[in-house]
Amino acid sequence: MPITAITSQPAANSLNAAYRPVMFKVTAxxxxxxxxxxxxxxxxxxxxxxxxxxxxxxxxASGEWQFDIQDxxxxxxxxxxxxxxxxxxxxxxxxxxxxxxxxxxxxxxxxTFIVQEGAIPVxxxxxxxxxxxxxxxxxxxxxxxxxxxxxDNQILTSHLNSFKAGTWSAAAFPLTHRPVRYRLHLGNSDxxxxxxxxxxxxxxxxxxxxxxxxxxxxxxxxxxxxxxxIVLAATTPTxxxxxxxxxxxxxxxxxxxxxxxxxxxxxxxxxxxxxVIFADPNPTTTPTVTVLKGxxxxxxxxxxxxxxxxxxxxxxxxx
Numbered sequence: 001m002p003i004t005a006i007t008s009q010p011a012a013n014s015l016n017a018a019y020r021p022v023m024f025k026v027t028a029x030x031x032x033x034x035x036x037x038x039x040x041x042x043x044x045x046x047x048x049x050x051x052x053x054x055x056x057x058x059x060x061a062s063g064e065w066q067f068d069i070q071d072x073x074x075x076x077x078x079x080x081x082x083x084x085x086x087x088x089x090x091x092x093x094x095x096x097x098x099x100x101x102x103x104x105x106x107x108x109x110x111x112t113f114i115v116q117e118g119a120i121p122v123x124x125x126x127x128x129x130x131x132x133x134x135x136x137x138x139x140x141x142x143x144x145x146x147x148x149x150x151x152d153n154q155i156l157t158s159h160l161n162s163f164k165a166g167t168w169s170a171a172a173f174p175l176t177h178r179p180v181r182y183r184l185h186l187g188n189s190d191x192x193x194x195x196x197x198x199x200x201x202x203x204x205x206x207x208x209x210x211x212x213x214x215x216x217x218x219x220x221x222x223x224x225x226x227x228x229x230i231v232l233a234a235t236t237p238t239x240x241x242x243x244x245x246x247x248x249x250x251x252x253x254x255x256x257x258x259x260x261x262x263x264x265x266x267x268x269x270x271x272x273x274x275x276v277i278f279a280d281p282n283p284t285t286t287p288t289v290t291v292l293k294g295x296x297x298x299x300x301x302x303x304x305x306x307x308x309x310x311x312x313x314x315x316x317x318x319x
Contacts, residue, residue: 002031002105002117003040003136007064012139013197015173017156018073019147024101024138025064031117032107038114041104042067043121043133046076046097048253049232050121050130069101069143077145085189089205089222095145096195098255102135130232132253142197146175160195171198183212229255231300231312240290245318248288251300254281259304263287268295268315278303293318 008025016022030037042054052072059065078094104117121133146156153159160173165180175193184190194205203224208217233251240246249263258281266274274297279287281304300312 002029002037002107003027003103004029006103006136006138009138010141013141013171014139015142015144015157015160015195015197017146017148018070018077018143020070020154020156022069022073022099022141022143024067024069024103025060026067026103026136027064028103028105030107031105031115032109037105038108039106039116040065041106041116041135042069043102043104043135044069044072044099045102045132045253046099047229048098048255050123050132050252051076052123053121065103067101069099073097073099073143074145077143079145082191086191089207089220090191091224092193097143098140099143100140101138102133103138104133104135124232130252131234131250142195144175144195169196169198172196225307226257226305228302228304228306228308228311229258231261231302233298233300233312233314235296235298235314235316237316237318239293239318243293244290245293246288246290247296247298247316248286249279249298249300250286251312254302257305258302260302262301262303264299264301264310265289265291265296267292268297268317274299291317295319 080092118134122131124130207220264274
């Protein structure tokens with residue numbers, strides 16, 4: 001394989017600040033001969049969806065190719081401001097995301113053209129569905145829209161662990177410098193931000209609190225409906241014979257908590273329930289069906305440890 005090793009990367013499921021280096025290093029060989037490749041590529045995937053590619057034409061003195069994805073994280077992540085005077089717990093999804101990279105090498109063919117290794121990913125637009133590419137995949141890590149000052153501990157998790165008081169899950173972190181005995185006064189509005197990097201989706205938070213003068217705690221339970229990801233799918237028709245066609249279904253990589261993708265299809269103009277098939281979330285072969293020629297409506301739904309309905313739709317077929 002032209003990417004011979006990932007020599008340095010953040011630990012799996014680690015929490016990283018977007019305004020600090022998020023570094024990856026790889027070693028690589030040319031795809032044509034055992035020599036230095038002309039270009040090495042780092043394809044960045046946020047939430048399992050291809051976002052953009054970084055490329056390098058020169059390695060470090062050590063022979064490694066180094067990529068820092070912090071600029072891409074700063075572009076992708078958004079701020080989240082909870083409502084003033086809110087009385088609930090809120091998910092700040094835009095401010096934090098899972099991310100991994102896929103690394104690809106290249107070579108120069110006999111016509112002296114640079115040829116990239118493997119399947120080249122396609123970036124999504126308003127009219128084009130993103131398509132995942134190939135390559136050697138890194139650990140999946142978390143990036144949060146946060147910064148560290150020069151006087152702070154520059155390892156984000158170590159920095160945040162120093163502000164924990166009491167018993168905490170190893171996968172949960174306070175995103176605040178608030179002291180332990182911080183009190184709210186009448187009429188104040190404030191929030192305690194948390195980050196969670198566990199292997200299963202966050203289902204609920206239980207908060208114990210008491211007012212001044214109280215000796216027992218009140219309890220607030222907040223359950224979260226973990227939303228299923230939007231299925232960015234494509235349906236490609238291929239003619240089989242004069243009367244039949246094959247419909248091929250593709251979509252972006254699904255996160256770990258999605259256990260399958262439900263596909264429903266029905267010929268345009270017909271009534272009744274659509275035909276339903278189920279596919280693996282990240283199939284090794286493209287799911288296909290053979291149907292009569294004509295246009296078909298196709299719906300896609302991610303299923304698993306999440307909630308939500310149809311999120312993908314295609315109208316495709318050979319007339």
